[in-house]
Amino acid sequence: MKTRCVRLDGTIELLAPLSHIGETISTTAYLNEEPVIQPDGTVETVFVYNGNALRGQLRDCAAKYLLDHLGGIRVPLPAFHLLFSGGSIGGAQVVDLEQARAYRRLLPAVSLFGGGVGNQILPGKLRVGNSYPIVRQTARLVPARYWTDPLPDYGGWTAEKSFTRTDDAKDERLRDRCLAALGEPERKKDGPPAQMRYTVEFLCAGARLYTHLVALDVSEIELGCLVTAFEELARFPYLGGQARMGHGRCRIAYEWTDLTAGGAGTPFLSVDDRADLSPPAAEAKDAYDRFLSSLYQAYLAEHETELTELLTGTK
Amino acid sequence: MSFQPLRITARLAGAFVAADPWSPMLDAVLGYQELRERLGPRFFEQDPHRDGLIETELPLERRGSGENWYWACSGPQYRELGQFLRRWHKRFDDALALDYADAGKLSRINNASGRYKNWRVPLLCRLAEEITWHAVGDAAEVRRLLLGVTHLGKKASQGMGQVLGWTVEPADVDGSEALAGIVTRPLPWAGSEQPPEGAYLGYVAIRPPYWWHPHRRLCSLPGSKIC
Numbered sequence: 001m002k003t004r005c006v007r008l009d010g011t012i013e014l015l016a017p018l019s020h021i022g023e024t025i026s027t028t029a030y031l032n033e034e035p036v037i038q039p040d041g042t043v044e045t046v047f048v049y050n051g052n053a054l055r056g057q058l059r060d061c062a063a064k065y066l067l068d069h070l071g072g073i074r075v076p077l078p079a080f081h082l083l084f085s086g087g088s089i090g091g092a093q094v095v096d097l098e099q100a101r102a103y104r105r106l107l108p109a110v111s112l113f114g115g116g117v118g119n120q121i122l123p124g125k126l127r128v129g130n131s132y133p134i135v136r137q138t139a140r141l142v143p144a145r146y147w148t149d150p151l152p153d154y155g156g157w158t159a160e161k162s163f164t165r166t167d168d169a170k171d172e173r174l175r176d177r178c179l180a181a182l183g184e185p186e187r188k189k190d191g192p193p194a195q196m197r198y199t200v201e202f203l204c205a206g207a208r209l210y211t212h213l214v215a216l217d218v219s220e221i222e223l224g225c226l227v228t229a230f231e232e233l234a235r236f237p238y239l240g241g242q243a244r245m246g247h248g249r250c251r252i253a254y255e256w257t258d259l260t261a262g263g264a265g266t267p268f269l270s271v272d273d274r275a276d277l278s279p280p281a282a283e284a285k286d287a288y289d290r291f292l293s294s295l296y297q298a299y300l301a302e303h304e305t306e307l308t309e310l311l312t313g314t315k
Numbered sequence: 316m317s318f319q320p321l322r323i324t325a326r327l328a329g330a331f332v333a334a335d336p337w338s339p340m341l342d343a344v345l346g347y348q349e350l351r352e353r354l355g356p357r358f359f360e361q362d363p364h365r366d367g368l369i370e371t372e373l374p375l376e377r378r379g380s381g382e383n384w385y386w387a388c389s390g391p392q393y394r395e396l397g398q399f400l401r402r403w404h405k406r407f408d409d410a411l412a413l414d415y416a417d418a419g420k421l422s423r424i425n426n427a428s429g430r431y432k433n434w435r436v437p438l439l440c441r442l443a444e445e446i447t448w449h450a451v452g453d454a455a456e457v458r459r460l461l462l463g464v465t466h467l468g469k470k471a472s473q474g475m476g477q478v479l480g481w482t483v484e485p486a487d488v489d490g491s492e493a494l495a496g497i498v499t500r501p502l503p504w505a506g507s508e509q510p511p512e513g514a515y516l517g518y519v520a521i522r523p524p525y526w527w528h529p530h531r532r533l534c535s536l537p538g539s540k541i542c
Contacts, residue, residue: 035330
C-alpha cells in the first residue's frame with residue numbers, strides 16, 4: 001500500500017465572531033489565550049484555537065460522512081463512541097492484532113484519528129495544529145506567505161458581548177400562558193436561575209487565523225477520508241461555541257505539501273458554504289467514496305460481514 | 316557512517332508537553348522515525364508487549380557495555396520561558412448520539428464515570444524557543460531522519476511541540492554524556508547506592524523506548540556532578 005506524509009497549511013477567515021472559551025469567571029466567559037514567544041525572546045499572550053477542538057470537529061464530520069454513506073446506519077454505543085469521541089480503553093487485558101488491523105482496514109476514519117478499542121490504543125495519523133491569529137505577536141509561528149502588510153497588532157482583535165436570558169414567566173403580557181400564574185406550584189428557590197445576564201469574549205469577525213495539520217503515512221483512501229471531513233464541515237462551516245447564534249462562521253482554505261515527494265504548497269481545498277476541491281483532493285475523495293461504496297454493497301449483500309461485526313461489537 | 320560530536324537544535328513554534336525535564340529524548344525521537352521508515356504501514360499496528368521489542372538502528376554511537384548499552388545522545392537542554400496549564404476535553408457526543416447511536420436497552424448514559432466518562436485533562440506545557448541535544452553520530456543521516464519530525468513531546472496529535480526547523484551541526488566537544496562536569500543523560504551507575512556529594516541517583520531507562528521497564532537501571536541522573 002502506497003502511503004505518503006501530507007502537510008496542509010492555510011487560513012481560517014472569520015465571517016462572524018468566534019467564541020472559544022478558556023476560563024469562566026462568574027458570568028463572563030473569556031477567550032482561550034496562551035503565551036507565545038516573540039522574535040526577541042519575550043512572551044506575549046494571544047488567542048489560540050486549540051488543535052484538539054478542530055480535530056474533534058473533523059472527527060465528528062468524518063464519522064457522520066461514513067455512517068451517512070453506509071445508508072444512515074445507527075451503530076451500538078461502543079462503536080459510536082469510537083467513531084465520534086475516540087472510544088476508551090478498558091476491559092480484558094487482550095491485544096488482538098487481527099482486530100486492530102481490521103479496524104484500520106475497514107474504518108479509515110479510525111486509522112486517521114486513532115482511538116481506543118478494547119485494551120488497545122490505535123495511534124492516529126493526524127496531527128492537527130493550533131490555529132493562531134495572523135498578527136504581529138505570532139509572526140514567528142506563521143509562515144511569511146500568510147502575513148499581511150503591515151501585520152496588525154493583536155490588541156483590539158477581541159471584544160466582549162453581553163446577552164440577556166429573560167424569564168418570560170415574569171412577562172405580564174405572557175402571564176396568561178404560564179401555568180404558574182394559573183395556580184401551578186412555584187419553581188424551587190434553589191433551582192437554576194431563569195433570568196440572567198452573561199458576557200462572552202469573542203475574537204472579532206474578519207480576523208484571519210493560520211491553521212495547519214500533518215497527516216503521517218496516509219494512504220489515498222485515508223487522505224480521501226480527511227477530505228470528506230472538510231466536505232462535511234462545509235455543510236455547517238462554524239467553529240467554536242455559540243453557533244446557535246451564528247457565531248464562528250468561517251471560511252477555510254488549505255494548501256498542501258506532499259512531504260514524501262517534496263515540492264511547494266499548492267491549493268488543496270477550501271470550505272465556505274460548500275467545499276471546493278482541487279484535483280488531488282477530489283481524486284482522494286473519489287478513492288474513499290469507491291471504498292465506502294464497495295463496503296456498503298458488501299453490507300447490503302451480507303449482514304454478517306466483517307464490517308457489521310466490527311460495528312455491532314460482535315467481533 | 317562517520318561519527319562526530321554533534322549539536323542538534325529544534326526550533327519550536329510554541330510550547331511542548333513533557334511531564335519531566337528530561338523529555339523529550341532525541342534518541343527516542345530518532346528511533347520512532349527509524350521504525351516508521353523500516354516498518355511502513357505496519358508501524359501503526361505494532362505493540363511491543365505483544366510482538367516483542369524491535370531494536371532500532373540509529374546513526375549514533377553505542378556506548379556502555381553488555382545490557383547496559385545506550386546511545387551517545389544527551390537529554391534536552393533548553394531555557395524555559397514559562398509553564399502553563401492547558402486542558403483538553405473529551406466528551407460523549409450526546410447530541411449526535413440521537414441520530415447515529417443505537418443505545419439498545421440503555422435508557423440513560425453515564426458520562427460521569429465508566430467507559431463514556433467525559434474528560435477534562437490538564438497538560439503541563441513548557442514554553443521554550445528551542446531545544447538542544449548533544450550527540451555523537453553521523454550528521455547526514457541524523458539530519459535525514461529529523462526531516463520527518465514535525466512535533467516533539469506529548470499530544471502532537473493536538474499540535475503541541477510543533478517544530479519549525481532543525482539544525483544539525485558539528486560540535487567542538489562531546490556533550491552526549493556530560494558537559495562542564497555535569498551529567499546530561501542518565502548514565503548507568505556502577506558505584507555504591509550511597510551517592511557521593513553532588514550526585515543524584517535514580518532508576519530510569521537508559522535507552523528507548525524510555526517507558527519500557529526492562530530498560531531501567533540505577534543511573535546517575537542529569538544534573539549530577541560527574542563522579
